[in-house]
Amino acid sequence: MYGRKVKLRFFFILLIFVTLSLTIFLILKSLEENVVFFQSPSEIKGLPELNKKKIRVGGMVKNKSISVQAEELNFIITDFKNEIIVTYSGVVPNLFAEGKGVVAEGYLKDKNFFLATKILAKHDENYMPPEVKAAIEGK
Amino acid sequence: MASLIGSYSLFFSLGFSVLILFFSFKNLKNTINFDNKLLSLTFLQLLFIILSFFGLIIAFINSDFSNSTVFNHSHTTKPLFYKISGTWGNHEGSLLLWLLVLTLFIFLFLISSKKQPKKYRVLTLLFQQIIIIGFLIFLIQTSNPFAQIYPVPSEGLGLNPILQDPALAIHPPILYLGYVGSSIIFSSVLAASSTNYISKEWAKHIKQWILISWIFLTLGILLGSIWAYYELGWGGFWFWDPVENVSLMPWLALTTLFHCVLVLEKKLLLTSWVVILSIATFTLSMSGTFLVRSGILNSVHTFANDPERGLYILIFLFTLIFLSLFVFFFFHKTDGQNNTSFFWLSKETSILINNWFMMYFLAVVLIGTIYPIFLDVLTSQKISVGPPFYHKLIIPFLIPFLLAMAIGPKLNWIKSNLQNKSHLLLLFAISLILSFLIIRILEISFLVNTILFTSAFYLFFITLRDFFIKGFKNLAQNIAHFGFSLLILSILFNNFLSSEVITNLKVGETYKSDELTINFEKIEKIKKQNFEAIIGKFNVKSDNELVDILKPELRIYNQPNIVTSEADIKTNLLSDKFMTMNLVQNQEYFNIRYQIKPFMIWIWFSVIIISFGGLFSFFKKKYEN
Amino acid sequence: MGCSAFSKKNMKTKILLPFTIVSFLFIFFILYVGLNRSNIYIPETVTNEKIPTFKVKVFNSEKELTSKEIFENDIYYLLNIWASWCIPCRDEHPYLMELKKNKKLEIVGLNYKDKVKNANNFLNELNNPYTLILSDTDGTIAIEWGAYGVPETFLIYNGKIIKKIIGPMNNNLFKEIERAVK
Numbered sequence: 018m019y020g021r022k023v024k025l026r027f028f029f030i031l032l033i034f035v036t037l038s039l040t041i042f043l044i045l046k047s048l049e050e051n052v053v054f055f056q057s058p059s060e061i062k063g064l065p066e067l068n069k070k071k072i073r074v075g076g077m078v079k080n081k082s083i084s085v086q087a088e089e090l091n092f093i094i095t096d097f098k099n100e101i102i103v104t105y106s107g108v109v110p111n112l113f114a115e116g117k118g119v120v121a122e123g124y125l126k127d128k129n130f131f132l133a134t135k136i137l138a139k140h141d142e143n144y145m146p147p148e149v150k151a152a153i154e155g156k
Numbered sequence: 157m158a159s160l161i162g163s164y165s166l167f168f169s170l171g172f173s174v175l176i177l178f179f180s181f182k183n184l185k186n187t188i189n190f191d192n193k194l195l196s197l198t199f200l201q202l203l204f205i206i207l208s209f210f211g212l213i214i215a216f217i218n219s220d221f222s223n224s225t226v227f228n229h230s231h232t233t234k235p236l237f238y239k240i241s242g243t244w245g246n247h248e249g250s251l252l253l254w255l256l257v258l259t260l261f262i263f264l265f266l267i268s269s270k271k272q273p274k275k276y277r278v279l280t281l282l283f284q285q286i287i288i289i290g291f292l293i294f295l296i297q298t299s300n301p302f303a304q305i306y307p308v309p310s311e312g313l314g315l316n317p318i319l320q321d322p323a324l325a326i327h328p329p330i331l332y333l334g335y336v337g338s339s340i341i342f343s344s345v346l347a348a349s350s351t352n353y354i355s356k357e358w359a360k361h362i363k364q365w366i367l368i369s370w371i372f373l374t375l376g377i378l379l380g381s382i383w384a385y386y387e388l389g390w391g392g393f394w395f396w397d398p399v400e401n402v403s404l405m406p407w408l409a410l411t412t413l414f415h416c417v418l419v420l421e422k423k424l425l426l427t428s429w430v431v432i433l434s435i436a437t438f439t440l441s442m443s444g445t446f447l448v449r450s451g452i453l454n455s456v457h458t459f460a461n462d463p464e465r466g467l468y469i470l471i472f473l474f475t476l477i478f479l480s481l482f483v484f485f486f487f488h489k490t491d492g493q494n495n496t497s498f499f500w501l502s503k504e505t506s507i508l509i510n511n512w513f514m515m516y517f518l519a520v521v522l523i524g525t526i527y528p529i530f531l532d533v534l535t536s537q538k539i540s541v542g543p544p545f546y547h548k549l550i551i552p553f554l555i556p557f558l559l560a561m562a563i564g565p566k567l568n569w570i571k572s573n574l575q576n577k578s579h580l581l582l583l584f585a586i587s588l589i590l591s592f593l594i595i596r597i598l599e600i601s602f603l604v605n606t607i608l609f610t611s612a613f614y615l616f617f618i619t620l621r622d623f624f625i626k627g628f629k630n631l632a633q634n635i636a637h638f639g640f641s642l643l644i645l646s647i648l649f650n651n652f653l654s655s656e657v658i659t660n661l662k663v664g665e666t667y668k669s670d671e672l673t674i675n676f677e678k679i680e681k682i683k684k685q686n687f688e689a690i691i692g693k694f695n696v697k698s699d700n701e702l703v704d705i706l707k708p709e710l711r712i713y714n715q716p717n718i719v720t721s722e723a724d725i726k727t728n729l730l731s732d733k734f735m736t737m738n739l740v741q742n743q744e745y746f747n748i749r750y751q752i753k754p755f756m757i758w759i760w761f762s763v764i765i766i767s768f769g770g771l772f773s774f775f776k777k778k779y780e781n
Numbered sequence: 782m783g784c785s786a787f788s789k790k791n792m793k794t795k796i797l798l799p800f801t802i803v804s805f806l807f808i809f810f811i812l813y814v815g816l817n818r819s820n821i822y823i824p825e826t827v828t829n830e831k832i833p834t835f836k837v838k839v840f841n842s843e844k845e846l847t848s849k850e851i852f853e854n855d856i857y858y859l860l861n862i863w864a865s866w867c868i869p870c871r872d873e874h875p876y877l878m879e880l881k882k883n884k885k886l887e888i889v890g891l892n893y894k895d896k897v898k899n900a901n902n903f904l905n906e907l908n909n910p911y912t913l914i915l916s917d918t919d920g921t922i923a924i925e926w927g928a929y930g931v932p933e934t935f936l937i938y939n940g941k942i943i944k945k946i947i948g949p950m951n952n953n954l955f956k957e958i959e960r961a962v963k
Binding site: 305309310311313446450452466467470474477478481485529530532533534 | 801816957
Binding site for chain 2: 036040041043044047048051052053054055073083084085086087088089090106107108109110111113
């Protein structure tokens with residue numbers, strides 16, 4: 018009853034199914050390893066232990082906190098409840114300024130020091146990333 | 157006045173939509189021939205949309221600030237060119253442009269499809285009108301470009317200076333021609349499914365529309381990428397930003413669709429798959445609009461976000477999705493298709509394999525783009541998905557993809573064998589040795605890189621050889637594939653040979669390293685029409701004692717008051733020297749980034765070659781005759 | 782053959798269709814919720830919304846006013862949501878003091894979730910830019926206005942919100958307001 022055609026079709030569907038699940042598995046696994054979580058200074062303060070993974074910290078650049086040396090740049094990110102000191106050497110976006118929202122990507126040295134590898138630029142003068150807003154609001 | 161005419165024109169167009177719907181239904185039932193009234197009505201609708209669009213342009217040129225779109229995005233001191241390009245540099249205006257392309261394409265479709273069956277043409281018009289009506293209502297209801305402000309402001313708010321750029325002035329129109337062009341494919345496939353007209357003739361006819369869309373989309377993405385390179389000053393060409401991703405997704409779907417349509421045209425296979433892809437292409441374009449305009453995504457581009465707009469597009473998008481699902485499941489017939497099974501070693505199989513890879517790439521990009529939304533909604537965790545994710549998942553699979561691209565076109569339809577194909581092996585050996593040498597010289601030691609170089613070179617040599625051996629046969633395909641191999645090679649070289657220096661310097665200071673010294677000689681201040689510029693002068697000396705003078709700029713725009721960096725780029729055939737400078741608030745230090753980016757121009761150039769392949773294919777019919 | 786075609790069709794509609802519909806509905810749901818979440822974020826827009834109608838207590842007194850009594854026609858109003866505990870409010874305070882000099886503009890303060898004592902200290906320390914202060918102790922009025930936080934400022938004319946500023950005012954926004962009022 019089952020001709021060659023039916024078998025072939027069955028085989029074909031099986032093949033699609035297997036590759037599909039493999040693909041999804043691969044993507045999800047890779048996602049797990051490669052996503053960057055976003056945290057506010059207060060959330061970092063509340064961490065039970067330090068995470069070695071890359072994270073993003075968002076908040077406002079504290080007023081009068083930016084200081085520049087030849088090699089690096091220091092500033093403080095605040096969410097008006099807690100603060101974190103950021104050390105960074107790299108490109109600074111145009112919209113980076115005191116009193117403005119900022120997102121820094123990098124690694125935690127401890128709960129008070131953050132080593133940034135990237136400061137994110139947003140090309141809208143009114144832009145405040147939703148995460149920053151949420152961080153400041155303490156959501 | 158211009159605003160008023162523009163505003164009324166929109167309502168007239170909506171009226172024509174209703175008329176077209178009415179006469180289409182009448183035409184479907186009654187007569188055998190295509191009702192030419194429909195053609196005239198479509199033309200009139202197009203005319204009114206054009207009128208409306210020009211109304212907006214004139215409002216922009218005259219700086220008519222009683223119009224809220226003009227008030228929000230223009231300023232009297234802006235150069236005329238950017239006043240005009242400001243028309244589509246904002247949400248409302250760009251939607252009007254979108255509408256213009258929608259109506260333009262259906263009109264062109266109607267006049268170029270006279271040989272097609274009547275029912276199919278009328279239905280395509282009908283489906284396209286559904287999209288047009290959706291957008292018209294969207295425009296009038298939530299984002300009217302002609303909204304009035306009272307009291308009339310004396311001055312506008314200005315256009316974001318980052319958008320004041322020649323590349324970005326033409327980027328949206330070209331990208332939209334690609335995005336919106338896919339609407340015709342969508343309408344046409346729904347019409348063809350419901351009239352059971354998915355056939356070789358249909359494939360031949362729709363192929364041209366796929367090509368048009370594809371060419372514009374390719375060029376649109378290219379322009380966006382070039383703009384990001386020199387204007388955003390990030391010194392790269394692709395950042396996996398959600399906005400870039402949403403333009404890449406329809407491109408992947410469209411490219412896949414094009415290849416499947418070729419199979420359909422030759423062998424009448426894969427009909428259902430073609431239908432799905434055609435629907436997916438436009439749906440992905442629409443989703444892109446939704447994701448970008450609704451503010452649901454966090455990206456470098458932000459149009460003024462408005463939840464009402466987002467909700468409208470979302471509902472409209474899913475209405476279209478469910479409409480197409482309905483047509484697909486209840487009207488599309490698969491039993492009529494030619495069920496010839498095919499041999500594993502054939503052109504179809506290789507296209508199917510590449511199809512699989514394309515779909516895989518699409519899935520990666522799609523999931524990477526929307527996963528943060530899902531996670532936020534489901535678990536309230538905020539995350540971002542960065543380039544490593546995409547690189548890790550895409551790069552290894554480029555290898556089989558490139559190989560299939562190289563060998564696939566060599567195979568015959570249905571069944572082929574590999575006799576007399578010794579050159580395939582020879583070229584592979586050459587590529588392997590060449591890559592091995594390159595890897596040694598560059599001192600990078602990854603197995604994956606060697607194979608990646610090999611497969612890219614392999615495609616490069618095979619396509620190159622075909623130019624000489626086959627001449628005009630398969631030229632279009634060969635050009636496009638050649639361009640792709642060149643693109644991958646340029647990206648690889650660019651990636652491995654790039655170097656950069658980031659430092660903070662005061663005026664007069666010098667940065668020294670083993671390879672180069674950067675001397676910050678002076679700064680100059682210049683006043684222009686709508687900005688003040690601080691121009692730095694840098695002398696960059698590399699080990700070969702040649703001194704390059706680079707003059708990156710900081711621009712302080714007056715309206716709106718924004719600081720932007722203008723990179724100074726010295727381009728030659730082999731590499732780009734790229735410098736940006738930035739002033740950190742209230743500090744004497746300037747933040748300097750100097751990059752050497754080899755083969756940058758080849759990346760742009762190879763994308764142009766790829767789209768040229770498409771262009772060639774589009775005109776192929778003519779020279780073959 | 783006809784039979785197999787029939788069963789194929791059957792399978793297609795019976796299994797695949799509900800599956801597809803359910804997955805698309807799921808995606809729709811997620812995007813819908815996601816959309817509403819990001820709603821709170823509206824950077825800075827020129828709206829033409831009508832102001833909400835509400836009843837409110839006047840700060841430091843027991844008097845109650847309605848929105849109609851507060852916002853008269855043909856006068857520009859700046860509604861500023863502030864609180865003594867809000868740090869960015871201090872930053873924008875000088876701008877408000879500067880705007881106070883503008884005779885065509887009346888600045889109305891909405892004191893948000895604040896203690897009366899602290900708020901009075903804040904005003905004594907930094908001076909009072911407001912012609913009228915309303916009290917929003919539980920934050921309900923701010924919700925009526927669609928505000929998401931402090932500070933937030935609305936420019937109102939003829940009962941309509943012409944401009945909405947989220948976050949502290951800066952020099953540009955200050956100039957924009959001056960221009961709009963002119």
